[in-house]
Amino acid sequence: MDKCNLTLLAVSLLLMNGSTFAQDKERAGQLIQKTNLFEKADQHSGVLTQLSEKEQVTVKSRQRAWYFISQDEETKNIPLSGWVSMLSVRFLAQAKREGDLGFTDALSSMSKGSLPTVSTGVRGFDDNDLEKSHADFDQVERLNSFAVSKESAKQFALEGKLLSKSSRKGVAK
Amino acid sequence: MKISTYFNVFIRLNRRLTRYVNIRLTLSLLGLSLVTLTLTGCKNTGLKVGNFELGKLIDQGYKVVNANNIDESQEIQFGTNMSAVLLGTRPLVQNEAINRYVNQVGMWLALHSERPDLPWRFGVIDSTAINAFAAPGGYIFITSAMIKQFDNEAQLAAVLAHEIIHVTQQHHLNAIKDGALREAITASLFVSADAYQDNTGASSREQQYSAWAKTITGAAQDLYSKGLDRDDELQADQLGIRLLADAGYDAYAFVDNLQLLAAISADDSALALMYKTHPTPESRIEAMAGQLDTLDSDGMLLAERFKLIMK
Numbered sequence: 001m002d003k004c005n006l007t008l009l010a011v012s013l014l015l016m017n018g019s020t021f022a023q024d025k026e027r028a029g030q031l032i033q034k035t036n037l038f039e040k041a042d043q044h045s046g047v048l049t050q051l052s053e054k055e056q057v058t059v060k061s062r063q064r065a066w067y068f069i070s071q072d073e074e075t076k077n078i079p080l081s082g083w084v085s086m087l088s089v090r091f092l093a094q095a096k097r098e099g100d101l102g103f104t105d106a107l108s109s110m111s112k113g114s115l116p117t118v119s120t121g122v123r124g125f126d127d128n129d130l131e132k133s134h135a136d137f138d139q140v141e142r143l144n145s146f147a148v149s150k151e152s153a154k155q156f157a158l159e160g161k162l163l164s165k166s167s168r169k170g171v172a173k
Numbered sequence: 174m175k176i177s178t179y180f181n182v183f184i185r186l187n188r189r190l191t192r193y194v195n196i197r198l199t200l201s202l203l204g205l206s207l208v209t210l211t212l213t214g215c216k217n218t219g220l221k222v223g224n225f226e227l228g229k230l231i232d233q234g235y236k237v238v239n240a241n242n243i244d245e246s247q248e249i250q251f252g253t254n255m256s257a258v259l260l261g262t263r264p265l266v267q268n269e270a271i272n273r274y275v276n277q278v279g280m281w282l283a284l285h286s287e288r289p290d291l292p293w294r295f296g297v298i299d300s301t302a303i304n305a306f307a308a309p310g311g312y313i314f315i316t317s318a319m320i321k322q323f324d325n326e327a328q329l330a331a332v333l334a335h336e337i338i339h340v341t342q343q344h345h346l347n348a349i350k351d352g353a354l355r356e357a358i359t360a361s362l363f364v365s366a367d368a369y370q371d372n373t374g375a376s377s378r379e380q381q382y383s384a385w386a387k388t389i390t391g392a393a394q395d396l397y398s399k400g401l402d403r404d405d406e407l408q409a410d411q412l413g414i415r416l417l418a419d420a421g422y423d424a425y426a427f428v429d430n431l432q433l434l435a436a437i438s439a440d441d442s443a444l445a446l447m448y449k450t451h452p453t454p455e456s457r458i459e460a461m462a463g464q465l466d467t468l469d470s471d472g473m474l475l476a477e478r479f480k481l482i483m484k
Contacts, residue, residue: 027436065425065465086428087462090455091436096303096443101266101317101483126302126446129262130394135386137366139260140253143296143312146272150289153280160326160475162421164285168469 027059029069029089037082041066048082059089243346245310247363249292252310254362255345256294258393259314263300266317271297274482278326279313279333285419287341295333303437304447306397307336309345318443320483322433326475327417327426334420334427335413342412344405345396361388400450407452407460414461414468423472428465431458 034053039046041063051057057069060081067089070081148156157164243251265272272295279295291311298306300316307313313336315329323329339345349362361369361384369385400406410427418424435454437444451457 062425062429064423065428086425086432087458087465089432091432093438094436096318096437096441097321098301098318099321101268101271101297101299101321126442127394127398127449130258130398133258133262133390133394135254135257135366135390136261136264137257139264140257142265143256143260143272143294146269146276146296147292147294148273148276148280150280150284153277153284156277157281157421160473160478162281162473162475164421165419165469168421168471 027094028092029057029059029067030092031055031057031084031088032090033088035084035088037069037080037084038066039082041068041083043085045083049080051080051084056092057084057089059091062086243363245291248343248346249310250365251346251363252308252312252340253365254389255308255393255396256312256314258390259298259306259308259397260296261390263298263316266297266299268297270482271320275315275320275329275333278330279337282330282334282416282420283311283337285416286337291340293337301443302446303434303443305332305336307339307345309340309343311340313337313340322437323430323479324476325423325426326479327422327473328430328433329479330420330422331413331417331424331427331430334416335409337416338409338412339401339405342405342408344401344409347405348396348399348401349392361385362392398446398449403452407457410457410461411464414464418469418472421472423474424468425465426474428458428461 031051031053035051037048037051039048055071057071059067059069061068063083065086066083067086068081069084069089275297276293276295280293283289283291283293288311293311293313295313295315297320298314298316301318302316303319303322305313305315305319313333315332315336319332320329366385414424414427417427431454434444434447435458452460
């Protein structure tokens with residue numbers, strides 16, 4: 001392997017290792033109304049207890065429209081866990097995730113002879129940005145180059161085992 | 174009656190007749206001038222794009238008299254123009270795999286919409302703002318910062334589904350027809366720069382292009398900074414969550430997204446434009462609460478595929 005390839009490999013490993021996409025995490029929430037804690041993700045299952053409005057909970061997972069929650073052992077004599085309607089929960093304020101999307105962004109920056117940098121300014125989309133905008137038809141051309149065919153989208157859905165509603169009804173029959 | 178009186182009446186009648194003849198003559202000359210102006214001003218008089226006679230574009234103030242009469246090709250061109258302004262604000266992300274992936278997800282959803290045959294285009298805009306946009310004719314955009322908040326493909330699909338409904342229900346066209354933007358509607362919004370340049374007789378093409386660009390930029394700025402009607406936003410939620418379910422995704426990812434947005438501080442500048450142009454996430458959740466029980470519950474999240482592309 002020549003020097004150039006070794007460098008590319010090292011850069012790729014570094015960037016993949018530095019992936020900024022966060023994993024699913026437990027989320028802290030609060031009940032927005034008095035709510036039943038169910039044994040299963042089903043309103044016909046047994047009710048374990050009734051929880052009060054504003055109680056703090058930790059949301060561990062979701063199944064359809066239900067959150068599996070638990071309550072902190074420090075705040076409860078008997079720790080509780082079970083299922084509540086997802087509409088009963090409001091998540092506590094959290095910081096948004098930041099960083100560039102996809103490691104090839106960083107690669108493209110490096111190919112221009114500079115190291116990837118952390119952006120501190122808002123490269124955003126607000127009224128001021130819109131006011132300064134000029135129509136960019138080269139970008140529209142680039143957008144067109146990413147278009148996919150219907151057949152390609154159907155293949156993509158098949159690979160993900162996505163079944164349209166009409167197909168699911170057909171299967172049920 | 175005295176002779177002098179007859180004479181006076183004759184004089185008055187003669188003056189009126191002279192005035193009438195002068196007015197007719199003036200009007201005729203004016204009409205002739207207008208025809209001459211139009212003929213010399215337009216290279217291709219009579220050439221039409223959709224319902225518009227391009228020769229009329231020489232008049233910068235020309236209004237679309239019947240905005241309900243916009244055909245699909247005009248709608249698409251309007252969307253192209255609006256998209257160029259959006260992309261002039263921030264470009265697409267460099268990562269081709271992500272852009273193509275978003276197109277696959279979006280096209281699969283669009284196939285389940287009321288308008289599967291539109292030339293659908295989906296793009297990821299490189300921006301730290303959390304937002305998504307649609308433009309008429311099948312253009313959908315989501316910012317990289319918004320995708321960054323997601324854990325799975327269903328969440329991405331939920332945003333695209335909401336935007337697809339804006340297109341299929343022609344919410345942007347409604348906004349320019351019914352809202353404050355009505356006065357800004359000019360035919361130039363619905364034609365391409367090339368068509369505009371080729372069919373407007375101007376001594377300076379650059380000047381004409383500038384006028385065209387100014388019109389579309391102004392309309393896009395108005396449209397995207399003022400936002401759509403609140404009812405249109407709620408309709409995009411209600412029909413969007415159904416579209417998500419119809420395409421086989423976990424429809425509750427739609428609620429996931431709104432709860433996620435509600436948890437990010439409303440003071441965060443990344444959400445400024447979204448909060449300005451959309452109802453609050455809490456009110457959107459409340460509005461769709463009634464339909465959650467009616468949705469299919471066996472859809473897919475596709476977290477692994479999503480993470481593989483986004484890493």
